[in-house]
Amino acid sequence: ALRAKTMNRGTVAFSQMKDATQADYDLLSSKFQTYREATAGRVLETLQRQAIGHETGHQIHRLDHALQCATRARVEGADIDWIGAALLHDIGDGLAPMNHDRFAAEILRPFLREEVTWVVAHHGAFQLIYSGEFTDRDPNTREQFSNSPYYQSCVDFCERWDQSSFDPSYENDPLDSFRDEIDTIFSRTPFDPRHLCAGEVVGLPSGLPQ
Numbered sequence: 001a002l003r004a005k006t007m008n009r010g011t012v013a014f015s016q017m018k019d020a021t022q023a024d025y026d027l028l029s030s031k032f033q034t035y036r037e038a039t040a041g042r043v044l045e046t047l048q049r050q051a052i053g054h055e056t057g058h059q060i061h062r063l064d065h066a067l068q069c070a071t072r073a074r075v076e077g078a079d080i081d082w083i084g085a086a087l088l089h090d091i092g093d094g095l096a097p098m099n100h101d102r103f104a105a106e107i108l109r110p111f112l113r114e115e116v117t118w119v120v121a122h123h124g125a126f127q128l129i130y131s132g133e134f135t136d137r138d139p140n141t142r143e144q145f146s147n148s149p150y151y152q153s154c155v156d157f158c159e160r161w162d163q164s165s166f167d168p169s170y171e172n173d174p175l176d177s178f179r180d181e182i183d184t185i186f187s188r189t190p191f192d193p194r195h196l197c198a199g200e201v202v203g204l205p206s207g208l209p210q
Helices: 002-009 022-037 039-048 062-075 080-088 100-108 114-126 128-134 141-145 151-162 175-186
Strands: none
Touching: 022 039, 039 062, 039 080, 039 175, 062 080, 062 151, 062 175, 080 100, 080 114, 080 151, 080 175, 100 114, 114 128, 114 141, 114 151, 128 141, 141 151
């Protein structure tokens, strides 16, 4: 009877998880797959909402900063993981301004190379090399991570793409041009070792625009 009720209503029968049945979880699983497949669209919608003016005091809004970073990565011939990270590294700014880097990394962790996720998770600390002396924080905070195999990748990410992407005269690619990359990233099998590539250091490309 509970199974029939669940299937006929299109919703679970329980109001407390401890009362759930297998039929309830079969239903939830079927709906979750559709929901997960729409993740890329929700990510792009969230990014689009960052185009809300210059509330940070910068000359450009947060979306343009993300697009500049991603465009620079694309122009330099970066792979899809770096381009996705460059576009989404600050997506946590709205909900987690005090730890936006870790927030963004957790969104990306199931889908990107471990090296790239590590860089996203730590870029806030590495950016202090530029801002620390003005914000009463240690500019050399990044040195505590100097033994990481991904240290230089994060140094390069911040220098070449992040700190340089606040330029109102830069002609970045539009958000919609990155849709294929984002769709591809979020359609990957989550936590598949074949794309996580644990311990592998690729680094940034040569830096010469193609």
